Amino acid sequence: MDTQHDIALPHALAAIPGPVPPSGVLHAVIPHTSRFTVVGNHLAQHAELSLVAIGIGVHIQSLPAGSKVGIKALAARFPEGEVKIACALRELEAHGYLHRTRVRLPKGRVATRTVFCNQPGAALRGGMVPVVGPAVRSTAPAPTLVREHIRVPEPTPVAVPEPTAVPEPTPVPEPTAVPEPRPVPEAVPVPKPVPVPEAPHAPVRLPSRTAPTQPRRPLPHPHALTPELRQASSAFLADLRRHAEELVLSEQDVEELMPGVAAWLERDATTDAIRRALTADLPQPLKHPARLVRHRLTALLPPPLPGAHDLASPRRAPVTPFQTCDGCERAFRSHDPGHCRDCRARYGEAA
Structure with missing residues (x-):
């Protein structure tokens, strides 16, 4: 009596119509009433697509229009890496489920437009219908309504028999019954799918791969730009340019870079030292010589030379020598021999 028996499985097996197969998977089908997507078996049982490609295709088909389905977004959503997701997207694109085209936006930017087709075969036959909004979603099961083009029957010509000769002077033809036109059935409007609110997801912020740009340091300037400098x-x-053919500067470049060289000369740097700093290890090919000279004049600026007082050794403070107290023979610091502080106080009280 203390053993619990799960009776849910026998009830589920009893609800399966038809004979139960001896092995293999059994389907306990429960109709969906909300948050479902219709997926064709041509995708779910595709013989050439990988399992990752089938799963990503079903996931993309269940997303609403406007969702991000790029490699970065899918890699942030699923545990698979970017390489595996990229291969799966290429498989879907090769079999016609995914179409990615690059379009130019009004402001000149280029973006990738992604279109997912739930029936590639129907798209090739010209039966693709653009869907605005989310994929096939519904809050309650509804019958499939198909809009058909109903042709209005054209009125058939009615043959009017010719009047036969009768002895009456005025022959009167009998009226013929004209069939009334059938009423044209009105087209049944197709209800628009009601979008189901998605579960809120926390926004995924990808780490930035580029380091922040450091502000450019200003070109050094001398304290006093004399005409000689x-x-x-x-x-x-x-x-x-006589020492390095790559360093050909224009007159405007010389005018802009002149304060930087003046700052080096003001700090007692020789022209040979400045020339070695600017011409050593030049990159090949050198596209912007003025920028290179500006960078080296700024980054390699030497400090000003120290003065004579800066190089002098620091003077030590005078040290007060030790003295021996004449009264208690204790050691104390003083420039003159005599008594310590305690003995001076004691002899002063006695006096």
Whole structure:
């Protein structure tokens, strides 16, 4: 009596119509009333698609229009990696389920337009109907309504028999019954699918792969740009192409870079030292010589030379020597011999 028996499985097996197969999977079919998607067996039982491709195809078909189905979005949603998801998307694209085209937006940007077709065969025959909104979803099962083109029957010509000759002077033909036109049945409107609100998902924020751009340091300037420094700096920059053919600077570049060379000369840097810093290990090919010179003048700027007082050794504070107290023979610091502080206080009280 204490053993629990699960009677749900026998009831489910009893509800299966027809004979129960001795092996294999059994289906306990319960009709859906909300949040369902119709998926064709041509996709769910595709013989050439991988299991990952079939699963991603079913997932994309169940999403509403406008959802992100890129490789990054799917990799953030599922545990599969980006390489496996990319291969699955290529499989769906090769078999006609997925179409990805690059379109140009009004502002000049280029975006990828993704279209998922639930029946590739019907699309090839010209029967693809664009669906606006989510995939096939419904809050309650409804019968499938098909809009048909009903042709209005054309009125058939009625043969009017010719009047026969009778002895009456005026022959009167008998009226013929004209068939009344059949009423045209009105087209049954197709109800629009009611969108089902999706469960709220936390937004997935992918980590940024690029480091933040550091602000460019300003070009150094001397404290006092004298005419001598201006002339020497301009001549030095114009002479660089003699030592490095790549460093050909325009007059505007020389005018902009001249304060940086003047700052080096103000800090007692020799022209040979500046030339070695600017021409050593040049990249090949050098596309922007002015930018390279500006960067090296800014990043390799030496500190100002220290003065004579900065290089002098620091002076030590004078040290007070030890003395021996004449009264108690204790050691204390003082420049003059005598008594310590306690003995001076004691002898002062006695006096």
